[in-house]
Amino acid sequence: MKREKSVQYLRCNRCQxxxxxxxxLSRFEYLSAEQLYFIETFIRCRGRRFRR
Numbered sequence: 001m002k003r004e005k006s007v008q009y010l011r012c013n014r015c016q017x018x019x020x021x022x023x024x025l026s027r028f029e030y031l032s033a034e035q036l037y038f039i040e041t042f043i044r045c046r047g048r049r050f051r052r
Contacts, residue, residue, distance in 0.1 A: 005029070 007023040028036065 005025045007025065009018055009020040010023070011018045028039075031039070
């Protein structure tokens with residue numbers, strides 16, 4: 001059984017507005033910063049590999 005993480009509330013640091021709910025995390029929230037950077041770069045380059 002896979003346990004999913006969820007977020008119970010979101011709070012704006014600027015105006016202190018709070019939204020409460022049971023928000024499910026997407027698969028991108030489970031990635032490390034390095035993995036997320038790679039995917040963002042890959043998408044930005046439209047999947048093309050650059051040759052040197």
